[in-house]
Amino acid sequence: MTEIFKAIEDIAIEIYEAIKTKDTGKVETQNASGDVQVKLDVISDDIVEKHLLKVKSVKEIISEEKEDPITKEEGEYFVAYDPLDGSSLIDVDLSVGSIFGIYKGGYNGENIVAAAYVVYGPRVELVIARDVVELFRLNEHTKKFEFVKELKLGKKGKILGPGGTQKNWYPFHKEMIDSFFAEGYRLRYSGGMVPDLHQILLKGGGLFAYPGTTDKPKGKLRKLFEVFPFACVYERAGGKAVDGFNELLSLEAESYHDTTPCFFGSEEEIIKVLRTYKENQ
Numbered sequence: 001m002t003e004i005f006k007a008i009e010d011i012a013i014e015i016y017e018a019i020k021t022k023d024t025g026k027v028e029t030q031n032a033s034g035d036v037q038v039k040l041d042v043i044s045d046d047i048v049e050k051h052l053l054k055v056k057s058v059k060e061i062i063s064e065e066k067e068d069p070i071t072k073e074e075g076e077y078f079v080a081y082d083p084l085d086g087s088s089l090i091d092v093d094l095s096v097g098s099i100f101g102i103y104k105g106g107y108n109g110e111n112i113v114a115a116a117y118v119v120y121g122p123r124v125e126l127v128i129a130r131d132v133v134e135l136f137r138l139n140e141h142t143k144k145f146e147f148v149k150e151l152k153l154g155k156k157g158k159i160l161g162p163g164g165t166q167k168n169w170y171p172f173h174k175e176m177i178d179s180f181f182a183e184g185y186r187l188r189y190s191g192g193m194v195p196d197l198h199q200i201l202l203k204g205g206g207l208f209a210y211p212g213t214t215d216k217p218k219g220k221l222r223k224l225f226e227v228f229p230f231a232c233v234y235e236r237a238g239g240k241a242v243d244g245f246n247e248l249l250s251l252e253a254e255s256y257h258d259t260t261p262c263f264f265g266s267e268e269e270i271i272k273v274l275r276t277y278k279e280n281q
């Protein structure tokens with residue numbers, strides 16, 4: 001897997017360069033989930049494909065931006081990735097990210113063996129979840145990623161990222177979110193999953209929620225490219241990741257672009273989510 005992480009470092013440097021220099025305009029096409037694509041989505045997807053297909057140990061790759069996987073003869077790992085998550089935020093100069101799930105034998109939650117994500121912000125940071133979760137930062141002079149520290153979540157935090165459209169939340173979900181704010185949690189939600197989850201992970205914990213809603217009962221975020229990788233990161237950092245009832249990594253993907261309600265956070269916040277959803281099942 002070392003080769004895969006080296007490729008991700010090269011990918012991050014190239015995508016960061018593209019973000020700084022390329023046109024962020026929209027293209028006519030949509031991705032497999034129906035999201036409008038910006039040119040940088042397509043450019044970033046090409047960068048990831050170019051680097052990952054060169055890695056011997058990679059047998060198959062699948063992108064959030066493409067309908068189907070690309071398969072090779074050799075290799076043992078399957079890599080599912082979102083090349084530029086939250087790309088529409090680039091127009092307003094907010095942070096965006098790339099997400100990678102590394103799977104063995106299939107694309108279900110139990111098949112994920114490692115995960116990584118990159119945050120393109122005031123700095124470029126790479127987080128890799130293997131046995132432990134490690135933070136690396138790009139040294140722009142040497143163009144090398146340098147190890148910063150291991151990341152661990154405490155039992156309880158103070159940050160809340162309440163995703164989804166409030167008017168479409170189920171009443172019990174709104175009551176739960178309101179109760180966190182009544183406890184003094186700080187609202188931190190940019191609309192970019194990668195920086196929003198990165199912030200909670202680095203600032204001691206809390207809760208990121210993208211629930212099922214009346215208009216999207218299965219939620220918005222994609223299992224293979226977004227949810228399973230971050231569930232891997234959060235669990236290996238000592239936190240938890242559920243769909244309201246079950247651990248996210250116990251779920252199967254019914255299709256490549258399948259979505260699920262998802263909650264990522266410190267232990268105490270997730271216990272509250274599970275209790276709330278069980279009471280309102």
Ligand code: P6P
Pocket residue numbers: 085086087163164165191192193194220221
């Ligand atoms: P909403 C970005 O488009 C994204 O896929 C995630 O990065 C982010 O968490 C979510 O959608 C934001 O969705 O409905 O809150 O705008």
